[in-house]
Each structure stands twice: as structure tokens, then as C-alpha cells.
Amino acid sequence: MSKKNITIKSEYITRVEGHGNIVVNVKEGRIEKCEFNVVESPRFFEGMLRGRSVFEAQHITSRICGICSCGHSLASIEAAEDALGIVPTGQTLQLRKLLLHFETLDSHILHIYLLVAPDMLGVKSFVPLLTTHNKVVRRALRMKKDCNELCEILVGRHVHPISCVAGGFTKLPGEHEIDRMLNILRGMRADMTVTVDLAATFKFPEFERDTEYIAMVSDGPEYPFLGGDIASTDGVRMSKKDYRKITNEYVDPRSSAKFTRLSRESYAVGALARFNLNADKLHPEAKAVAERIGLKPVCRNPYLNTAAQLVECVHCLEDAIAILGGLKKRGLNYDEQVLVGVNERNTLPVRAGEGVGAVEVPRGILFHDYQTDARGAIVNANCVIPTNQNIANIQLDMKKLLPEVLHKTEEEITLALEMLVRAYDPCISCSTHYLDVKYINR
Amino acid sequence: MTKPKIAFFDLSCCEGCQLQLANMGELLLDVLELVDVVEFREVMSEKWEGNFDVALVEGSVTDDHSEERLKAIRGRSKVLVAFGACAATGGVNGMKNSFDLEEIGKYVYGADHKSFPTRKTRPLHQVVKVDYTINNCPAYIPELVEVLKHILKGLPYAVPDYPVCVECKFNENVCMYERGAACMGPVTRAGCGSQCINNNNICYGCRGMVSNPRENAARDIMAKYNITPELIAKKMEMYNKCREEEKNVKKEHHH
Numbered sequence: 269m270s271k272k273n274i275t276i277k278s279e280y281i282t283r284v285e286g287h288g289n290i291v292v293n294v295k296e297g298r299i300e301k302c303e304f305n306v307v308e309s310p311r312f313f314e315g316m317l318r319g320r321s322v323f324e325a326q327h328i329t330s331r332i333c334g335i336c337s338c339g340h341s342l343a344s345i346e347a348a349e350d351a352l353g354i355v356p357t358g359q360t361l362q363l364r365k366l367l368l369h370f371e372t373l374d375s376h377i378l379h380i381y382l383l384v385a386p387d388m389l390g391v392k393s394f395v396p397l398l399t400t401h402n403k404v405v406r407r408a409l410r411m412k413k414d415c416n417e418l419c420e421i422l423v424g425r426h427v428h429p430i431s432c433v434a435g436g437f438t439k440l441p442g443e444h445e446i447d448r449m450l451n452i453l454r455g456m457r458a459d460m461t462v463t464v465d466l467a468a469t470f471k472f473p474e475f476e477r478d479t480e481y482i483a484m485v486s487d488g489p490e491y492p493f494l495g496g497d498i499a500s501t502d503g504v505r506m507s508k509k510d511y512r513k514i515t516n517e518y519v520d521p522r523s524s525a526k527f528t529r530l531s532r533e534s535y536a537v538g539a540l541a542r543f544n545l546n547a548d549k550l551h552p553e554a555k556a557v558a559e560r561i562g563l564k565p566v567c568r569n570p571y572l573n574t575a576a577q578l579v580e581c582v583h584c585l586e587d588a589i590a591i592l593g594g595l596k597k598r599g600l601n602y603d604e605q606v607l608v609g610v611n612e613r614n615t616l617p618v619r620a621g622e623g624v625g626a627v628e629v630p631r632g633i634l635f636h637d638y639q640t641d642a643r644g645a646i647v648n649a650n651c652v653i654p655t656n657q658n659i660a661n662i663q664l665d666m667k668k669l670l671p672e673v674l675h676k677t678e679e680e681i682t683l684a685l686e687m688l689v690r691a692y693d694p695c696i697s698c699s700t701h702y703l704d705v706k707y708i709n710r
Numbered sequence: 711m712t713k714p715k716i717a718f719f720d721l722s723c724c725e726g727c728q729l730q731l732a733n734m735g736e737l738l739l740d741v742l743e744l745v746d747v748v749e750f751r752e753v754m755s756e757k758w759e760g761n762f763d764v765a766l767v768e769g770s771v772t773d774d775h776s777e778e779r780l781k782a783i784r785g786r787s788k789v790l791v792a793f794g795a796c797a798a799t800g801g802v803n804g805m806k807n808s809f810d811l812e813e814i815g816k817y818v819y820g821a822d823h824k825s826f827p828t829r830k831t832r833p834l835h836q837v838v839k840v841d842y843t844i845n846n847c848p849a850y851i852p853e854l855v856e857v858l859k860h861i862l863k864g865l866p867y868a869v870p871d872y873p874v875c876v877e878c879k880f881n882e883n884v885c886m887y888e889r890g891a892a893c894m895g896p897v898t899r900a901g902c903g904s905q906c907i908n909n910n911n912i913c914y915g916c917r918g919m920v921s922n923p924r925e926n927a928a929r930d931i932m933a934k935y936n937i938t939p940e941l942i943a944k945k946m947e948m949y950n951k952c953r954e955e956e957k958n959v960k961k962e963h964h965h
Contacts, residue, residue, distance in 0.1 A: 310826045311722055311772070315814035316805040320944070327914055328948070331802045334726020334848060378732065393754040395747070398739075406736060413735030424909035426733060427726035427848045431909045438910035609891025609912050612941065 272297055274678060276685070290685055292670065302670050304663045304689065317649040321610040322348045322640050323434050329636065329651065330428040335378075337428040338371040338419065339629030340636075342494065343651075347636040348434040350623025352644065354616060357604055359595075360436045361495065366591050367422055367432060368493045368627065369584040374415030374426065375630035376539070376577040376584075379693045380467060381408035384574050387687055388470045404466065411459050414452050418588075421445050435616050436606040446596050453589050460585055467578045468561050472571040473684060477668045479568065479661055480532050481541035482514065484628050491542070491549040491583060493628040501544055501566055502531040508626035511635045515652045527660045528652070534660035537632025538692060539576035540567060551590075554583035570665050571691045577630075611644060618644035631655055631693055655694045662692055714763035714862065717749035718793075719783055721769030721776040722803055722831070726848035727794030728768055734851055741855075744862060761786045764861055766793040766844075770803045770952075771832045784838040789861060792834040795847035799918040800952030802847070803831040807951045833952055842867055847916035847949070850902050870900040871921055874913050878904035886912050887935045894945055896931060897923040915949045 276292035293301035313332055317325060329344040330337040342364055349356060356364070381404070386393050389401065397405050416426050421441055424430030431439040441449070485505065486496035498514055499505040506514060515528040529535065543550075547558065547565040558564070558579045563572060611618065618640075625636040632654030639648040665688055673684050718728055728750075731738055748758035765787035771777050784790055795801035806814060807830050815823035834840050844857050860867040874895035878885075881904050886893035894915035895907065906913050932942065 310815075310818065310828060311803060312806050312809075312814050312818050312828070315809060315817045316802070318817075319808075320805075320948075324948070328802055328805075331724050331726070331847065334724040334729045337724070337726060382732075392756055395754060395756065398742070406739070409732070409735050409738060412732055416733040416735070424905065424911075425848075427724075427729055430906050430911045433911065605910070607889055607891060607910060609886070609893075610941070610945075612892060612937075613890045615890075 272674070274681070276678075276682060290666070290689070292666075292681075292685070294670075294674070297674070299667070299670055302663075302667045304659060304666060314649045314651055317638070317646045320646055322351060322638055322644050322646050323608055323610045323616075325636075325638060325646060325649075326433055327428070332651065332653070334427045335375055336371060336629045336631065336634075338367050338423065338426065338432070339627055339634055340651075341429050341432055342368060343625035343627040343629070343634045343636040344638075345432065345434045346494075346625030346627065347623045347638045348625075348640075350625065351621040351638050351640045352434070352617055352619060352623070353621065354435060356436065357601075359601055359604055362591055362595060363422065363437060363440075364432065365494055366588055367419070367429070368629070369588040369591070370415055370418045370422065371426070372493070372630050373581055373584045373588070374412065374419070375693075376581045377408065377411045377415065377463070379577060379630075380463070380574060380581075381405075381411075383690050383693070384470065385466075387683075387690070407459055407462065411456060411463070414456050414459075418449055418452055421449055433606065433608050435608050436604055438606060438608065440600050440602055440605050443596075443599075446592055446600075450589065450592050450596070453585060453592070456585060460582060464557055464560075464578065464582065467575070470574070472569065472575065473687065474569070475571060475665075475669055475672065475688075476568045477570070477665055479664070480530060480535040481544045481566070482530065482535050482537050482633065482657070483542040483545045484626065484633055485545055489549060491546050491551075491587070496626075498626065498633065499545060500530060500535065501541075504531060508624050508635070511624060511626060511637070511652065515635070515657065517652065517656075528657045529660060534664050535657065536570065536661045536692075537654050537657045538573055539580050539630070540570070540573040541632060542628060543567070543576040543579060550579065551583045551586040553586050554579050557582050570661075570688060573691045573693065577693070618642070629654060632657060655692075658692050658694065662689060662694075713744065713746040715748045715758070715760070716745045716764045716766070717747070717758060717762045717783075717787075719749075719765060719767045719779075721767065721780065721797070722772040723769030723794065723796040723801070724848075725768065727796075727844075730849045730851055730854060734855075737855075741858060762788070764789045764791065766791045767797055767834060768793045770796040770800050771829075771834065771837050772803060772806070773827060773829050777829075777837055780834060780837055789841045790834070790838065791842040791844060791857070791861065792840045793844050794849045795845060795916050795918075795949065797834045798843045798845045799949060800831045800833045801916070801949060804949065804951035805947060806831050807954070808947055830955065831952055832955065836952070836955060843869055845869055845899060845917040846902055850905065852903070853901050869917075872900050873920055873923075874898045874900045874902065874904050874907070874917070876900050877902070878907050881908055883907050887931060892935070892937050892941055892945065896928055915945065917949075919950055919953065 274294040289305045291303045326341045326344045330341045332340050382394050419426035423432050431437050481501040484492045484496040485499040486492040518527050544565045563575050620642045622639045627634050635652040637650040638646050641647050673681050765783050792798045857867050877900045891912050893912040895913040897919050898915045899917040899920050
């Protein structure tokens, strides 16, 4: 090993539900420090929820993250309904699954095009691509717009959804709106084919580390995003009620995001974890894409999370078309439309209770947990964010990766570390932001 | 003529307002033709060392670090824009101000809370001079485009100062009070096209209060629909909590 000295101190802003730092310190070829820390300005959402009506929780918690606001909404709604003893109808569940598909599609497309594509094409952002790959940028924005329109039709807007609430939907899509969604989705197929062709050319770094993958599983035939148990590739399976036994959150003072661990030092959630646990349940079109790009479970290369996202894009597109086809055939029951507010007319039952929501959002499994008092006000709240669950895992990946790339130039090392962080898609800004890396040779 | 140099920044927020730009789709490319985006962390790796013609800042000031950052951005910018509810009014971050800061810190982080110092949430204008304000949570794309046009032409933009009810009536919605839910529309600034009520939800007040709310009319509504002051006060806290600081500031100036 070379006796080089490296100090990487990325001291600024890579948002991972906040701000993150990469700190690397190599002295005479020996690694002294290799950390990924989150130093976000805390927003105290769990604290702020206390005393608010559980019916407002969806509105408030969707504001945790603009990119997966629909996912937060749905986790929040599930926790609220669980606490109050409200059982959603089959139609409501179908529409919620549809919403999750739209958001996953939207988020993955953004990640693949705006984050990964620039790295793969050797530029710093999509801006230079405007001149060199104008069609690619236009396609990305077109697909993004499609997803946005789909959410707009279904829930009023994507950031932050309006009509999905505890109790159901305040507005249900009309027949012509179902047709519009179907048309948009069918129209996206051509762009998706080209997207798969482009992504199939991406050369991902070769790197592996054995870790535990955690995702939702179910005994049904569906690739589960909503309504299932939580399982791991180490053979753990638990009900969502026991989520605390899975996440085992702990605080590290260097990081304002809490850390998590289960059977090992760390675990990973997200598209790759879902793929590793549920690949056999993917839509046949998605399975074909996985085969084409050579993605097989259990895959232990974190860089291939992006490849798993591509596979999920195809799955979500095709399954959304199938869900809408079913709804169109059966017709919607418009009597299910609800008007809730903060339930001031007590149209829905209210009780003291505790409820957990577990939803597979684009970046992995998300938990919301609320305790309510007899009036339906929140007494205690807990949210476990996918990105937080991945931080310890990212850090251990970095520790294994660094010695393997230590012979490379500082610039190459930095890029390898950045691309690793981005692969987890911690959040759009993190992923696309060039970490301010400083080298100080001593 | 050289294109104006534009930069985007975020303080404490969900970054949903910046995402709204991407949600404009290919229309974003038309906007990009008119400006030179020199810094935009959410989608760009490039950085700019010079000054900005226009800085759009999303999020609220919630700690000393973000205050320093904002002041530095102000110092480098000809025009500073409060971009979205968190920047304009404090947004949902303001709810934190209803709690004792040490207590809420302990609640979320336990014994380690001292590692994460926090301060009362403030919208940008309580810290620096703001030239343009884009309200709404998240920024409403039609208004966002409108404000950008005003900025590029050097014209002032006035946020509508009449209630959401005006737009809601144009959209022929049945009043939420008639339908059994308390709505913040009567006291909230319009400009959103009554988007939430069009989708059968209530107005939560994300655009902030009108400057001169009709208090008597509001009292009549509350009496007619049997709504308690506590319910409205609680709703007011969600997006308007930071106004309290303004009242204090005004009082101090007065003395």
C-alpha cells in the first residue's frame, strides 16, 4: 500500500434529509477516519406534532420531504387510521398503491437522469447535457412532467398532496380522469423503453459488501409497497407493530440523523433491498429488464441500487396501468368520497390509541407511529426515515471501499465516494450535489 | 445583454419548492434560456464565487448557522427572493415556536439534544431585507412563473392581499363551512387559485394572513357555524406562528 496522506473534508451541504459531510483522513497509507455524518438543522417534526389533531398529521408530515411527500402522507394516514381503528376500503387501498407508484416513478426518474446520468456521462450536472444531450434532458423533464400530472389528477398535486387524507380521499378521480391517467401512462412507455436502453449502457463501479437488506414482504402475489410485514435477507420477519425492534434507533452526536441497526452493524433499505427480497414478484416486463442488465438477487453492490430503481420504474409503470385498468372496469364508488377537516363533526371514530404506518417509499421503508388521546390529538409521534436507516450502512461501505481505491488519484477517490453516497439516493440534492471536498496533504 | 446570474439556496425546508421548478417540465428550459443559473445545489455540482443578480432562498432560519448563511447570501445578491412558505412566513417550521426549545430538543434527541442547538424559527424578512416574496406551500407554479417574470423585468410583484375566498368563489366551490369543516380561506392571502378547496380539502393558511382581516365577519362565521376560538387559534399556529415575533418587533420600534 502506498504511504500517502489524504484528508477529505467535505464540510458542506449534501442534503440527506439535511446536510451531510464526508470526512476521510489517511495518514501514511493508514485510514484513520472514514465517516459519513449528517449535520442537518433539525426541524423537530415529531415534537411539533404533539397536541395537533391526528387528522392534520398528513398535511404536516408531508412537509418533511418535498420529494417523497406522497409517501410521508400515506405512512402518516396509515398510522392515524391504525390508531383510530379506521379500516380503509379496497378501493382506497388501490388508489393509495397507485399514488405510491406515481411517486416512485417520479423519484426514480429524477435520480436516474439528474444524478446518475451526469456521473455516467462524465459531467457535473444536467446543465452541460443541455447542449451535448438535449434530447436526454428533454425526455427526463417530459417524464417528470408526466408523473407530476398523474399526481395532480389523483391528489391535486405531487408536492404536497391535497386529497389523500385519513379516512380516504376527499376527491375521487372521475371516469375521464381515469382515462387521462391511463393515456399518460401508456404514452410514457416509449420514453421508458429509451430510458432502459440508456441506463443499460451505464457502467457501474464494481464493489461488493455483504450486508443485511430490509424491505416489506407479504404472502400475497404483489411486489409490496403498502400493507405487509417487514423482513430482512438475514431471515428476520416481523409485523410493522414491532418496527422499533427492527430499527433500534440510536443517536451519534456527530450526526443529527439517528442511526439504525438490526442483526449486524448496519442494514440497507431502498430499491435494491426491495429487489433483493421480492424480485420474483415483479411485473414480467420489469423482470425482463432485470435480466437484460444482469441484476440478480441477492445483489450486494450498493452502486446497483440505481439499476434496481430502473427495474422498479418499469414495474410501477406497468402495475399502475393494471391497477387503473381494474378500477376502470369495476368503476369507482363515489360514495366513498370523504370530507374530514379536523373531524370537527366527528364523522369518523376517534379514540385513544397507538398506530403504526409502514410504507415502501422511493428510498426505502418509512415508519410513522402516533399515539392519540381520547380526542384524537397526538400525544407522541415517531418517524423513522429511510435515509437515516441507510447512513450507518453508507459509512461501512465507505470504510470497505476506501482501501480498495486508495491507489487511485484523490479526484478519483472523491468521485468513487460521492457516487457511493449518491447511489443510495439519500435525497435529490444530496445525490446531485458535488460535495465540497478538500484535500490537505500533510 | 448578459443574462442575469441566478442562484438557488435552501435553509430549513423540505426542498419541495425547488422541486416545483423541475415539475414545470420543459417550460423550465424556456426559463433557463433567459437566465444564467450559476448555483443550484439540488440539481447542479457547479459553484459560483462571484455575486448574484438574483438569489432565490427556500426555507426558514432556525439556527445561528443558517442566519450567517442567509446574511452572506444577502451580501452577495442584488435581488433576494423569499422562495416558498418557509422563507416567506416560516411555514410549518413555525409550529416549533409554540414549544420550549429545550423541551422539544430533548423530546426528539433525548440526552444528546445539546449537540443540535436550535433557535426560534424566523422567515427571511425577519433577518434580512427581502425584495420579492413567493408564498404558498409549496410554491404554486403559475405564481412562481409570474414572479420570475416580474423579477426579470425589474417590476415589483404584489402578493394578492384579499382572501382565498375570492378565488374560491370564482371557482364555484361550495363553502367549506357550509360543508362542515373550518377553513382558513377567509383570512388567508389569495394567489393559489384556491387549489386545496378545489380538491375538497380545507385551506390551511399556507400563504399567510391578509394584512387587514375582516375580524367582525370572521366572528360572525364562527358564531354561525359554532366554531370555538381554540380551534381557529390552533389552525392559525400551523402557518402563522412566526407573526408573533413581528408584532414584538413592531412594538419595539414603536417605543
